Amino acid sequence: MSANELSAALWRERELLELLAFKLEEEHLLLTAGRTRWLPYATREVEQVVERLSGASLARSIAATTLAELWRAPHDATLRQLIEHAPDETWREILTGHLAALTELTGQIRELRDGNERFLRQAARSAEETLAATDGLGDRYDASGGQTASARGGDLFVKDL
Structure with a gap:
């Protein structure tokens, strides 16, 4: 595997995180509108995206482990560690961009999830x-x-009686 494959896996994970944020936003809109009839469907869609994310996360982990060996990083290197071990500035920038986007998306998802839980x-x-x-x-x-x-x-x- 190469850095290109890791980048592709990160893109896929980002797309799924964006879809999860969208589904949580849909769930929130249903809750605030009082449209609880559709809530089980929205919840099922959230669960399906989370399941797909699990597979994407596994693919990313495999790509990262392989790349870590190639770049002489620890075999269980995090994305931050891979950035530090990147052989050139281009890959450092690409992976830093992925890390920033993933961090922002997970923050948005956490906020939406917590808001929905509070509302419920x-x-x-x-x-x-x-x-x-x-x-x-x-x-x-x-x-x-x-x-x-x-x-x-x-x-x-x-x-x-």
Whole structure:
């Protein structure tokens, strides 16, 4: 493998990270719009991109390990270490560009992921508070569909004994 192959693997990983950022942004838009009907589809798409990223990451690792041997870097060299061991300025610049783009994309993804998680936690907390506020209010229904005075909070149906 050559530096060209590592660069191609890094490009592929960058494309998948951009796709992941897009999918997380879609998920965020669905959440904020209250369009939860489509949320399972968006979540599945995020998971599919993450799975593809795993394969791309493996391909990048293999290319990096092979290149590390060629450039006399540690066999488990990071991208930063490969930059330090690059034989010429051109490859240092190319790999530095990849590193900067990957760092920026992972930061964006982390921010989107954390924002979506916060939104989901807030929505769950709001739903719990709403349920707690309505607990014990109003009439309940028995097995025949008739109304009965609520004797116990939290029961939606009261069985005929």
